[in-house]
Amino acid sequence: MVLPQRCDVVVVGAGYSGLATALVLRDAGIDVQVLEAQDRVGGRIWSERRDGVPVDHGGQWVGPTQTRLLAWAERFGCEIFPSHDAGDHVELWADGSRHLFATGRSSTGPGVEEYDALEERMDEMASAIDLADPLACPHLVEWDSETVESWLLRNVESEPARRRFALAVQGVWSCEPREVSLFHLLFYIASGGGMDSLMETIGYAQDSRFVAGAQAPALAAAAELGARVHLSSPVCAVRQDGSGVVVETEGGAITAQRVVVTSTPAATARIRFAPSLPAPRRRWLARSPMGDVAKVHTRYARPFWRDAGLSGQVVAYDDQPVGVVFDNSPADASSGVLVSFVYGDRYRAYAAMGEAERRDAVLATLTRVFGSAAADAVDHVEKLWPDDGWAEGGYAAVPVPGAWAAHGRDGWRTPAGRIHWAGTETATVWNGYMDGAIRSGERAAAEVLALL
Template sequence: MSGSVDGHAEVTSVDVVIVGAGFAGLSAADRLVSMGVSVLVVEGRDRVGGRSFSGEVAGVKVDLGATWVAERHTAVRDLMARLGCSTTGQFDEGLNVLWMAGQRRTWTGTLPMVEPVDLEDLGRVQTALDKLLKTVNVDAAWKSPHANELDAMSFGEWLDQQQAATSTRALMAIVTKVQWGCSPADVSLLHALRYIQAVGGLDHMLAVEGGQQQDRVTETTQEIAKRLAAQLGDRVVLETRVHRISQDDNGVTVYTDSAVINAKYAMVTAAPEHRAYIEFEPALPEKTQGLTRTFPMGALSKAFVAYDKPFWRADGLSGEALTDTGPVFITFDVSPEDGPGILMVFCAPRVYDGFGPEIRQSLVLKQLVDLYGPQAAIPIDYVDHCWGTEPFAPGGPHPAAPPYASVSYGDALTEPHGRIHWAGTETAGEWVGTMNGAILTGLRTAEQITQRLGAERGTPA
């Protein structure tokens, strides 16, 4: 039901209003609609998908944001099957390249076991890390044994404590840059442990075959969100920024620039830092306000470089590389089966985002030449995306929570504020930080709200 007030803002009434049209918000809306609940999803961007965003290079669609689906990501795979999306195996045949301490080496496996990597030290540190991982409660890491001690130091300080070798530190720096968009010094040990344990351990997090990088979505990950949004139809409204949510004993009112939405409940799927973009009446509890201040988003940039063909394969290379220097720190071969060769390149924002597109491209090509030879200097196309410079809800891929943040404010990730519930991949336990985790939180929160609606109406949930 809708109308207008004084000829200005449109007024709409629904059971549940959802803020954010990423995987959590769309999955929640889909579940609520299936249970007969009226829903409206409002999204500040001009697109759906959140941190899943498609681009194009050399006529091929590519994932500028979220990319991979693991075999164990059953929630996203079930949704893909429903919507007619398919997977393409991540190419990993051949030798990987390591550029470290000015030396180029090739290797196979999950982690490089070649010089100049100190294998004994890497194994020792990984064993110590695995021991800590077993103590972490992924649903509430701040309630884990020794949580205070683990959250009082950064991942970098823990590596100091372990007296990790230079090569081990360099590899762990690559892990933190790609996972949390930050350096080891910027993220708490407990926060890092929670994310690593929640996705099945370090090996599963880094592996291609049988791991997190096993498959890509053939149609791109954003296409999943687009197809789900299409099924929801006019229940999804884009370019509608929420600036205030008020609530009383009877319901919530959501204010945007163009509409006022009355609902029984609201679900906010924004990342913790971005909850602060909305004014709440009554105000958020201090613990939730603390969460918005201490769970800042990391930053990560990606580039895609296209060539006539995947020339590196002729040299027996997989297209996967790790490097400890410059803006580029990891690459993957995402070439289509029939078409150009495409390298996906992860770039460190601090030494990348501040330059213009031509310089960014030259920086990337210079490092690709070091990794793959002179042919890498002659691309047929190039595109990049800097998540930290986005005008709306910037940052990615995950929050880089510093020491003390998790034990102080972790409970606020999921604790409802009256009639306002929270969802989004950061609120997940298992699979936190993944599309799979986002979907699971949307479904979980939809069930919670449905139970509350049923109790109010005196009907079975």
Template sequence: MSGSVAIVGGGLTGLALADRLHAAGIDFQLFEARDRLGGRISTARRGADWFDLGPSWFWPGQPRMAALVQRFGLNVIAQYSEGAQLYETAKEEVIRDRGFASMQGSLRVHGGMGAIVEALASALPLGSAETGRAVQSISADGTISFADHGACTFGRVVLAVPPRVAAEIAFAPELPHHVQSALCGIPTWMAGHAKLVAVYDSAFWRDDGLSGDASSQLGPLAEIHDASATTGGALFGFVGVPATARAGQRDAVIDASVAQLGRLFGARAMKPLAVYYTDWAEEVGTAVAADRAPLMHHPAYGRPTVLDPAEGSRIYFASSELAPEMGGYLEGALAAADEAAGWVLGMMPG
């Protein structure tokens, strides 16, 4: 396999890169440590409905995402935003029409962002994307050793994982200090967050003239939106409790969140049909210990010069955080895949 390309990481960047290499006729093998593909894209399914526990949106002006959904014939739906927003004070006072978290203009994908993952994966050659293959070490000659003790050598290795996750892989020889430091210094977007979705038999808040948007000073959900899909209704919220404080408190966070939805949207909101909850700070393939510190703003992402591949290097770092534009977003993940594909194709003989 010495002439082929290894892609480490089966999130959107890794899958999009695999798609690009397949179209170019380049041999590759993708390795994902989790037992599923998608990375930070995670879509729960309940009957005909879908609920994104990772990213939910893309936006107009993001051409790569628009082209992808069009290519696979996926339907795009606007984030529901009709009606009043709610604002909850620290004293449990609920104020109507004073919300500040509306995502009006945001776009969702019918079937969830997981539909994009499934479409990309199904277009790849059979057996070219392996799950449950955690990379343990990478050598400068392109040899990858796995946690299950297997090893393979590749002509090129693209690390399509967050920089901090890449930094935890053993390299032989060790990465230069300035490279390791640069990788560790790049926060993983949304890695410190947790997201909860409560599912109901109908979007009853709409009957009350509410959009489903709410913001709160009390919590535990700091920001809430309508997540309704094909049937019934759903609300999702970002947990505002820091990762260190909510660690090991899954049940308590869920209970307090459902109680909060009751304060905001009434008694019916306290009886969801199902609740889905993902704490991304506990996802080993996404977050490291440093990501538990909450981000106060969207970082100025991009590739530091020290992470430009050295001449003759077989290793390339690629993730949304390193993208030349839209860093942290799904569009950025696709931009990172484009950049990585350019590197691979430019390095291949002929």
């Protein structure tokens, strides 16, 4: 499709944030065009149908306080259903032993009491961050001067509790505690409404899933935007001067008054900007690496673990690739699906293996937990997000120490002339999530509308 030569606003990226930006601008009567690099919309949300079963390779869950995403679900008629949470959860302890604990009860494992106290302390510290102005936090420099790991080593004596927290960091931030700024972690906890809100299932962030997959609202939004969305149109350069901005793709360029860039920090850093972006923005992008995560789906004829009273949820404190497992069966349970998450250091070891070895490693963990029936998979598919050229990792960026304190004020999301920034990484509420992505797009659209 030929690109128009001119419009009011160009949006770079058709993930949740780009689509949200475009919908608001379209509703306000603005001529908006969306340029998406890939041949599909959704970005870090991709629901592939495999033998009729939707498989969410990226984001999937929605929780009750994610009200913007829920509003989209309603607006576009995308049905959700509660995550499967009934039955006993399994823990694999560091010594290799396997333990069960019931839904709604805490594990009795090593370090649990100290871990619970640590979660409370994290919530208390996070409450010092005002989401209306995170950079005004009186502890900004102190907390942004170290990693989560260095803080844990000084403040948590129990090694098993630190190990538990490390898996929580992998699970929620898809990185290791030594890789992320303590301030960023606390900001993110505040942004998502607390540790329980981020970590737990029913009533919290992992509450529900989309019957047709989490891409469904994005597909519906794109259908509404129609010919304004241009697929397979990677933006390679953005040039601006006093009179306008030119957004360039290999297939042509569009001249506009404003542009909203919604790509991940890693993908944004690959676009050529002329004049170059202000130093704080460049520094912020450089100090915001993406997390390392693979999502692996293994499908069976039925969710056989439910017969044995198991929920399908596993947390593994050993050194195997799989960190966490969930029951990801379709809403009608017409087949059984287990999703395994591989993050942080585990991811690096996993990615270094060959494909067959990776499959064997995942199936070995699943059979250890669920018995020999777990070897009888009818489908097995993985998505290694660091290898996704348009995201370069996931779930989201994890700023390193110094990013917020030194470059946050001017580099986080302050417009650079005619260039505005959206994307979940720029959200104050539910930063890192689909809900935050929508909010960021709505905020950027309001920013642009005020200036047009």
